[in-house]
Amino acid sequence: MKKILSFFVLGVIMISMPVTADSGRKSTGDYSYLPDPVAEIGSKKISRKQALTYLTSRLSQEQLKAMDPxxxxxxxxxxMEREINRSIMNAILKKSNVTPSPILVKRQMIKLIKSLPAHRRKALVQNLKSKKLTLKQYIENASKDTDEQLRAAINLWVRKTNPQAIKGKKGEAEDYYRLRQELFLIPDHVTISQIVVDKSDSxxxxxxxDKIKTAYSRLIQGEPFAKTAKEFSDNPSGKSKGLISGTFTRNELPKKIADIAFLQKSGQFSKIIIxxxxxxxxxxxNVTHARYVPFEEVKRFIKMELQSAKTKVFVxxxxxxxxxxxxxxxxxK
Structure with a gap:
């Protein structure tokens, strides 16, 4: 088996380091400081030319020119270390009839996302939304990544062939939760609406x-905040929605705004903040005070995290x- 594995790995590595460079990616620098050969894997030697072809197939000439020897x-x-490791794992997976594929990535990502506590899932969705991505698109994009495909296949291989290596111990997840409770703290956060008037132009x-004073006057006379925001706010979100500007932790807001927003009661608005x-x-x-996510809500997520850590150690x-x-x-080196 060792000989079969060695020959397979050598073959993959030599294929990934062809003698002929890709068109448009020929190196023009002086790389005489690299030894020739640059490496030996078993009885096979990898020449400087092969190594440079491998390097220039992954980095642009602009990137290479910006780097020192x-x-x-x-x-x-x-x-090279990464390619060797990939080749070894691909040989092992092939022998075990486990094939890296997009479907494996999708299955494992869906399982992981479902294990996330509600606030983490919500944060993920909001973050993707800011990048104009849906959760479905995010998973689809990740499934096309060959590194993710290999990682998912390795996870499956470990579960199929060496389940004891990642088996959890009694009370392990709860111990993890108790010792790292700060990871499961949801900080104070406040949902606010804003009227923002730009004064950067002297x-x-x-x-x-005058504009902000007029807006404030309207508010204290009882005009709905949303209506005033739509008319006076220079903030694009205020003009388009006129309602919720967003939910923030204390550190995500300017101190002057945070100090006031967290002290006010729900529905209360501030004086003019400069x-x-x-x-x-x-x-x-609305203000939501800090709390720890209950263990039961994160139990599944913690178990998956522990399995992932054990998989890395085993691999x-x-x-x-x-x-x-x-x-x-x-x-x-």
Whole structure:
């Protein structure tokens, strides 16, 4: 088996380092500081030319020109180490009839996302929304990544062939929760609406001051905040929605706004707040105080995290064992 594995890995590595460079990616730099050969894997030698072809197939000429010799050596070393590890794991997976594929990534990502506590899922969706992505698109994009496909296949292989390596111990998840409780703290957060009037242009400073004063006057006379925001706010979100500006933790807001927003009662709005570039009136919609996520809500997520950590340890051990049989020598470190 060791010989079969070694020959397979050598074949994959030599294929990934062709002698002929890709068109449009020929190196023009002087790389004489790299030894020739740059490495030996078993009885096979990898020449400087092959290594440079491998390097230039992954980095642009602009990137290479910006790097000094030591940086290039470091990057080449990391790329080769990574390719060797990938080749070893691909050989193992092939023998076990486990094939990296998009469907494996999708299944594992859906399972992981379902295990997330509600606030983490909500934060993920909001973050994706800011990047104009849906959860479905995010999973679809990830499933096309060959690194993710390999990772998902390795996870499946470990579960199928070595379940004891990742088996959880009694009370392990709860111990993890108790010892790392700060990871499961949901901080204070406030949902606010804002009227923002820009005063960064000094030529319009007087107009900006009059504008925010008029808006405040309307509010204290009882005009709905949403209506006033739509008419007076320079904040695009205020104009388009006129309602909720967002939910924030204390550290995500300017201190002047945070100090007021967290003190106000729900439905209460502030006096005019003067910031460096704007005038602001902030309305507190809702304040949620800090709390720890209950263990039962994160139990499944913690178990998956522990399994992932154990998988990394187990795979690392396998890689070290297999690499010893390959007799790998890198001469440019």
């Amino acid at each position: 030591e940086e290039i050596k470091l990057v080449l070393s990391e790329l 030529t319009n400073a007087a107009k900006a001051a 910031l460096q570039k704007s005038y602001v009136i902030v309305k507190t919609e 690392g051990k396998i890689l070290r064992q297999k690499r010893r049989t390959l007799k790998i020598k890198l001469y440019f």
